Each structure stands twice: as structure tokens, then as C-alpha cells.
Amino acid sequence: MMELWTSMGFLMAIFAFAQSILHSFLPPELRLSPDKLSRRLFRYFSSYCYYDIAELDGVSPNELYNAVQLYLSNTASVSATRVSLTRPPNSSTFTFNLSNNDYLYDTFNGAAVSWEHHVTQRQSQSFSWRPVSDEKRGFTLKINKKDKPFILPAYLDYIMDSAAELRRKNKDRLLYTNSRGGGSIDSGGRGWESVPFKHPSTFETLAMDPALKDEIIADLREFSEGKAFYERTGRAWKRGYLLHGPPGTGKSSMIAAMANHLGYDIYDLELTEVQTNSNLRKLLMKTTPKSIIVIEDIDCSLELTNRSSGEKKEKPPAQKPLPSGAAASGEEAQVRSVTLSGLLNFTDGLWSCCGNERIFVFTTNHVERLDPALLRSGRMDMHIFMGYCSFPALKILVKNYLGEREEEEERVWMELEEVLVKVEITPADVSEVLIKNRRRGRRVALEELVKVVKGRVEERKVVDGGEEVVEEVKRTLESPNDGGGGGTEMSVDDERLDDAKEGKELTV
Known part of the structure; x- marks a missing residue:
């Protein structure tokens, strides 16, 4: 027995010595030739194709790897026996990922494919400009050779689109605002700051006419599903909405x-913080697809007057004073020069197509102050008037704050419907009354609402009466005076005119 072990050890020593000699004298090409030949023979006779998708492309992240990982997460949560759980940044949902060195099977267009997630240790590097993980990660896609023409590259495109949609659904909405400092892009290439968008408003809770609401929802749906239409017609995939009406109308x-209906992020653009048209374009380039770009109170943001009137010209807003002792930098020292033409290019010029599936929303309380060039189709495609509270909108507000309608309230509802048409009251005012009285009970809250609406009706009567007095006083002032005591009569008329303007109750 001892002789057998001795012979085996002697043979192993001779084999190791011969291997070291071969490694010393034979070039690497010859040493690796048998291995390469065997691999080629295996691939030639194999009925499958293999595709490796590494996590990193050099030192940069491989977008396809991240897309595959997200795409497989849905299947992994159902069919895989071992998964890893993660929660991405800015997300409230968990993601299921394929574990290391595990397999997963998928089908596309009737063809079966398999995925393997492999992880190996990376060789140590002496120097790197970027920190690199010690583990080398990647996916291997195995496809039957006969299915290759029908799968690639359609399958990979499908994975990219599916991952983008999953990423949008899993990610919480973000609300962006342009950074301070005149809207300039900082050294990191960022022009926006963001916070999670948690606004609970939906079309179901929005107090407005149901027919108009359905029209807006249908328009949004057609826009979000209209990629092929916009490509076929050669139009930028964007849409403009103008929301106008009194303050407090929603x-x-x-x-x-x-934003909640479409799952889009919101970019709240503050034009007064943007210095130049060039910075405006840079901010536009930093917005992402599937987003809503909002400019609120557009009539107050810039001096955007009716150019056809010829009375006024565009004038940039005055520059904000710098803090005492602060030196003006190059851009801060410049006068702000965002113009109407720059804004028009932003909404409908060449720069408006720097990104797909975006919605521009402008709001104003005074639509008559805006230049017609800003309001035409192609820039503002849909004008939505947000008016005072109607009876259908009132029913939505009551349902939101007090619950479903009860049968014994018919008298109160008839009274509300009768008086609501006689007064201008905003949904914000109605909401405030319901919020204040919701703890006092449903009936008390509705009766208090009736009282407030009736009070508004009486106030309107007073105002209308005051307006009649104003007209009468004007006619009196314009009529010839028969002399004597004219100065006294004029002062009395002036006082009555001032009181009438203030809405005071007057008698003639």
C-alpha cells in the first residue's frame, strides 16, 4: 500500500514538473489553444446562443443590465425559488431580484429563453479613477438558435420599454423646482432640486363639471398613448394646457x-429665477420624459403683453438686489433677459422637442393679459376655464368631506341648488366651510353652508345696488348744473360714489 501511494505521488510530481516546463517555454496562445478549440466545438454543435450582459461597461453603468434586472423582478417574485429584496431610492415599493447564480425562464413571441445571474470576484486593481465593486455581476441570456431571428433585438427593446414603465410606476412622483441663483446650471450639471410629490388630488376628488372632467381625462389618455401618432405626423410629443379662472377655483x-393620473413628475418652473433665454433652454434640456412642466401665474412671471396692441413692449423683470456685502458674479450681474420669444421657443420651437411625452401647463387669473401668440394651438392646445363652484362640483366637495348623500337632506340640497346659481363662490370657499364644520355633524355643516351661500347672495345684491348708484352718480355728474350750491352737491356725489365703489348699502 505504501508503494502505491509513493508511486502516485511520484507521478503527480512528474506531471506538475512537466506542466511548469510547458508554462515556462510555451507561449500563452499555444497553452490556451485546446481550451479555445473545445469551446468552439461546443458552440458549433450546441443548439443555443449565449449573450452576456455585464453590470458595468468599462467603468460606466450598463443601462441594459439595470433594465434586465428590473424586468425580471416581476417574474422572479412569482416563479423563482430564491430572490433578493431591495427598495430603490425615491420608492415606497419593494423590488424582487434574481439571486446570485440562479436561473429564471421567460417566453417572448412563443419562444422560450432563460436567464442566469452570475456573480464572480473581480481581480484587484492597483489604481482606478472610480471606486469599483469587488464583485463582477452580469446576466447571461440563453436563446435557441432557431428562435434568434424572431427574438433579437425585439426582445431587448421590449425589456427596455417594460423596465422604463415599471420604473415609473414603482418610483414615487417628484416635484422639481429650478435651483436658486437665476436658474443657472451648477458645476454638477444640475438645474433642478426635487422633493417627493405627495399631493393626494385625483380626478375623482376634483370639484368641477363632470363632462369637462371626462373630456380632460380622454385628452390625457390620447396623449399618453399617442406615440405612434406623433411620430407619424412629424410632431413633437408634447401638449399644452392653459388653466385660467379666478383664484381658488382649483x-x-x-x-x-x-400628474397622479398619468404618473408624471412635475417641474415647477419659476421664471423670475431664470436670467436668460440660454438658461431657460438649459433647464428644458434637464427635464425628463413623462413630466409636466408648470408655469403658474404666467401673467405675473414676466412682462408678457399683447404685442399686437403696440402699447407696450416686452420688458425683463427688475433684477433682485444682492445681499449687502455680496459681490455680483458674472451671471448675477447681468440684467435678466428672458423674453416672450424665448418662452415661445421653449413651448413650441426647436427646443420643445428635446424630450418626449411632456406636458406644458400655464395658469393665470387674467387670460386677457396674455399675448395671443402664447395662446394659439400648438402652444396651448386646450384652454380650460376653472370657474366658480357649480352644483355638480358642490356635490363632489360634500361627498369628499362629509360622505355620501342622505335621503332626508333633499330640502337642503334643493335650497343649495336654488341659491348657488345666484352667487359666485369658489370651491376653495366651500371647502373651508365644510372643513370648519365637519366635526359638528353632517346636517350642521350643510346648514352652515346654506347660510354662507345665502350671505354671499345678499352681499352680491348690495354690490349690484352699489353699481347702480355709481351709474346714477356718474349721470348726475355729467348732467348740466343749474347753478347755486354746485360745489356742495359735487362733494356729496363724490362721497356717495366712493361708498358705492366699496360696496356699501346706499339709498338714493
Whole structure:
């Protein structure tokens, strides 16, 4: 027995010595030739194709790897026996990932494919400009050779699109605002700051006419599903909405409902913080697809007057003073020069197509102050008037704050419907009354609402009466005076005119 072990050890020593001699004298090409030949023979006779997708492309992240990982997460949560759980940044949902060195099977267009997630240790590097993980990760896709023409590259395109949609659904909405400092892009290439967008407004809770609401929802749906249409017609994939009406009528809630309905992020563009048209273009380039770009109170953001009137010209807003002792930098020292033409290029010029599936929303309380060039189709495709509270909108508000309608309230509802048409009251005012009285009970809250609406009706009567007095006083002032005591009569008329303008109750 001892002789057998001795002979085996002697043979192993001779084999190791011969191997070291071969490694010393034979070049690497010859040493690796048998291995390469065997691999080629295996691939030639194999009925499968293999594709490796590494996590890193050099030192940069491989976008396809991240897309595959996200795409397989849905299947892994159902069919895989071992998965790893993660929660991406800015997300409230968990993601299922294929574990290391595990397999997963998928089908596409009737063809079966398999995925393997492999992890190996990376060789140590002496120097690197970027920190690199010690593990080398990647996916291997195995496809039957006969299915290759029908799968690639359609399958990979499908994975990229599916991953983008999953990423959008899993990620919480973000609300962006342009950074301070005149809207300039900082050294890191960022022009926006963001916070999670948690606004609860939806079209179901939005208080407005149901027919108009359905029209807006249908328009948004056609836009979000219209990629092929916009490509076929040669138009930039964007849409413009103008929300106009009195304050408190729900314009901001409408924007939030649009974002929640489509799953889009919101970019709240503050034009007064943008110095030049060039910075405006840079900010536009930093916005992402599937987003809503909002400019609120557009009539107050810039001096955007009606150019056809010829009375006024565009004038940039005055530059904000710098803090005492602060030196003006190059861009801060410049006068802000964002113009109407720059804004028009932003909404409908060449720069408007720097990104797909984006919605522009402008809001204003005074639509008559805006230049017609800003309002035409192609820039503002849909004008939405956010008016005072109607009876259908009132029913939505009551349902939101007090619950479903009860049968014994018919008298109160008839009274509300009768008086609501006689007064201008905003949804914000109605909401405030319901919020204040919701703890006092449903009936008390509705009766208090009736009282407030009736009070508004009486106030309107007073105002209308005051307006009649104003007209009468004007006619009196314009009529010839028969002399004597004219100065006294004029002062009395002036006082009555001032009181009438203030809405005071007057008698003639």
C-alpha cells in the first residue's frame, strides 16, 4: 500500500514538473489553444446562443443590465425559488431580484429563453479613477438558435420599454423646482432640486363639471398613448394646457390630479429665477420624459403683453438686489433677459422637442393679459376655464368631506341648488366651510353652508345696488348744473360714489 501511494505521488510530481516546463517555454496562445478549440466545438454543435450582459461597461453603468434586472423582478417574485429584496431610492415599493447564480425562464413571441445571474470576484486593481465593486455581476441570456431571428433585438427593446414603465410606476412622483441663483446650471450639471410629490388630488376628488372632467381625462389618455401618432405626423410629443379662472377655483389641484393620473413628475418652473433665454433652454434640456412642466401665474412671471396692441413692449423683470456685502458674479450681474420669444421657443420651437411625452401647463387669473401668440394651438392646445363652484362640483366637495348623500337632506340640497346659481363662490370657499364644520355633524355643516351661500347672495345684491348708484352718480355728474350750491352737491356725489365703489348699502 505504501508503494502505491509513493508511486502516485511520484507521478503527480512528474506531471506538475512537466506542466511548469510547458508554462515556462510555451507561449500563452499555444497553452490556451485546446481550451479555445473545445469551446468552439461546443458552440458549433450546441443548439443555443449565449449573450452576456455585464453590470458595468468599462467603468460606466450598463443601462441594459439595470433594465434586465428590473424586468425580471416581476417574474422572479412569482416563479423563482430564491430572490433578493431591495427598495430603490425615491420608492415606497419593494423590488424582487434574481439571486446570485440562479436561473429564471421567460417566453417572448412563443419562444422560450432563460436567464442566469452570475456573480464572480473581480481581480484587484492597483489604481482606478472610480471606486469599483469587488464583485463582477452580469446576466447571461440563453436563446435557441432557431428562435434568434424572431427574438433579437425585439426582445431587448421590449425589456427596455417594460423596465422604463415599471420604473415609473414603482418610483414615487417628484416635484422639481429650478435651483436658486437665476436658474443657472451648477458645476454638477444640475438645474433642478426635487422633493417627493405627495399631493393626494385625483380626478375623482376634483370639484368641477363632470363632462369637462371626462373630456380632460380622454385628452390625457390620447396623449399618453399617442406615440405612434406623433411620430407619424412629424410632431413633437408634447401638449399644452392653459388653466385660467379666478383664484381658488382649483388650478393647482388640477395639475396634481393630472400628474397622479398619468404618473408624471412635475417641474415647477419659476421664471423670475431664470436670467436668460440660454438658461431657460438649459433647464428644458434637464427635464425628463413623462413630466409636466408648470408655469403658474404666467401673467405675473414676466412682462408678457399683447404685442399686437403696440402699447407696450416686452420688458425683463427688475433684477433682485444682492445681499449687502455680496459681490455680483458674472451671471448675477447681468440684467435678466428672458423674453416672450424665448418662452415661445421653449413651448413650441426647436427646443420643445428635446424630450418626449411632456406636458406644458400655464395658469393665470387674467387670460386677457396674455399675448395671443402664447395662446394659439400648438402652444396651448386646450384652454380650460376653472370657474366658480357649480352644483355638480358642490356635490363632489360634500361627498369628499362629509360622505355620501342622505335621503332626508333633499330640502337642503334643493335650497343649495336654488341659491348657488345666484352667487359666485369658489370651491376653495366651500371647502373651508365644510372643513370648519365637519366635526359638528353632517346636517350642521350643510346648514352652515346654506347660510354662507345665502350671505354671499345678499352681499352680491348690495354690490349690484352699489353699481347702480355709481351709474346714477356718474349721470348726475355729467348732467348740466343749474347753478347755486354746485360745489356742495359735487362733494356729496363724490362721497356717495366712493361708498358705492366699496360696496356699501346706499339709498338714493
